Amino acid sequence: xxxxxxxxEIDNEKSFEEFIKKDLSLVDFFADWCMPCIVMAPxxxxxxKKFKGKIKFGKINVDENHKLAQKFGVYSIPNxxxxxxxxxxxxxxxxxxxxxxxxxxxxxx
Numbered sequence: 001x002x003x004x005x006x007x008x009e010i011d012n013e014k015s016f017e018e019f020i021k022k023d024l025s026l027v028d029f030f031a032d033w034c035m036p037c038i039v040m041a042p043x044x045x046x047x048x049k050k051f052k053g054k055i056k057f058g059k060i061n062v063d064e065n066h067k068l069a070q071k072f073g074v075y076s077i078p079n080x081x082x083x084x085x086x087x088x089x090x091x092x093x094x095x096x097x098x099x100x101x102x103x104x105x106x107x108x109x
Contacts, residue, residue, distance in 0.1 A: 006048035008058040016068055019058050020083040024108060028059040029069055029079040036095035037078045043098045047105065054109040055082075082108060 010016045010027065019025055028044055030037035048057035062069040062077060072081060072088075080092040082105070092104060 005045060006052060006057060007045055008056070010058045010060040010065075012065070013068060016058075016060060016065075017086075019056065021086045023056060023085070024054065024089075025056045025058060025083045026105070027081050027083065028057070029062050029072070029074045029081070030059055030077055031061060031063050034077050039095050040078050043096075043101060046098055047101060050102065051105060051109065055105065084108070 007028070008019060010019055016027070020027065028040070044057060044059070051057070060068060062074060076093050078093070078095060081088055082090040089108060090104070092101065
């Protein structure tokens with residue numbers, strides 16, 4: 001697991017399980033070739049700064065982690081899953097504005 005500024009790059013199942021097992025965690029399932037994913041990357045970084053200490057932000061490349069994508073039913077990307085202590089709280093699919101994304105997250109902190 002590598003930290004890029006405020007968003008952790010999750011690179012395998014073990015680090016994924018470790019990342020989501022405690023606290024509030026948002027995981028961005030993405031691909032490098034996905035244009036909406038590219039558009040969302042700076043928004044996720046901005047939200048990670050705003051919610052620092054309240055929500056952990058991570059991202060996982062679906063091309064490199066097929067099993068995890070399948071396990072969580074990720075068929076469309078970008079796909080954001082919010083976990084609390086390892087359990088799914090919410091899911092957001094597709095690109096959206098920073099304001100709309102923040103409104104959806106704020107109710108969980």
